[in-house]
Amino acid sequence: MIMNKRKFIASGLTLCLGAASGKLQALEFYPVGSERKWAVVYGTWCGSARDAAVWISEGMGGIAQVFDVRENPDLSAYEFVVIGGAIRGGKVSDELQSYIAKHREMLRPKLRGLFAVCGNRMQPVEAHQKAELIDAPLGALLGAGTDVPSRAFLGRITYSLMDEDSRKMLQGFNMPEYDNLKRSECMDFGKEILSKVR
Template identity: 60%
Template sequence: MDKRQFFKTGFMGIGALLVSSKLKALEFYPTSPVKKWAVVYSTWCGSSRDAGVWISEGMDGIADVFDVRENPDLSKYENLVIGGSIRSGKVSNQMQEFLAQNNSALKGRVRGLFAVCGNMMQPVGPEQTKTLIDNHLAKLCDTDNVLSKVFLGRITYGLMDKDSRQMMEGFDMPEYDNLKRADCMAFGKEILSNA
């Protein structure tokens, strides 16, 4: 490669980096370009990310889907779905802080709430909705009377931090995967048809 070609290739590479730094990894481009919906989730190992994407898929892809750690600007959206995975009975600290900081942007915009939990691999019912949604997430969002769903999640040891992994292995917890795309999509459809 001669000197001129070397610099040309270098500048093209930098240009590509500048463009790609603006791209979002999970961006989806639905048929209708207007996105007034956002799903904001919190996760440790990815279950709630998948739930969020599948909920949006159930809404024909019209929602932007954000990890709460991206600190999304909610003012752009008219309708919000908020959810997160559960550890020790609660969503992550980042989600709790985000919801406190965005209290006014949430007002009148939350259309759905969801939680993803293990529930010791047992089916979920009204008790989990009361504990994780009514008495926890709904309070953090300062909202009530919105559609909600508790999903069963999964355990993937390879994605877990060392301490959590040791703790879960100490309980003899096997790896499992109980999160269902169809359930998440059905919830997305329900939210949309209710809006």
């Protein structure tokens, strides 16, 4: 009993120290072992792009490590990279834009897939929207060599996860909450990416 109490206090202390040093990780996705090192990096505000990223990796058999771009991951040791992000006002997050701009030369030869998560007024994404939803927000940042599999997924609106200004703006348009992200579609995209590499 005393040992248990000591262990409990010690682990609590470790957590507190970890938080104080900024090392505490809220979410880790542990990939399944693979001969090739894959990473999926995403930018999100409310989490739908994070779920898409995890499900893309699951479609690949769980072999890709999944990173929030705010972790500023070092992807130099990875062989292949998939990049994606949520769309607001036709763009991905500032953090994802800066990350791509900073690491463009390293990322480009490793790039094997691009994805966006969008609202698209709750309408199905049409093929001709690739320019608006993939090429403009992501492809243009990466420049040449981005002719890789790409997909725009419909996402979610969850008001409780949104900053106040965005919530007010969307509620002003009478936008309902919705959940249009499909795990099966994300997994299929992961399978497609993998099939093009083998």
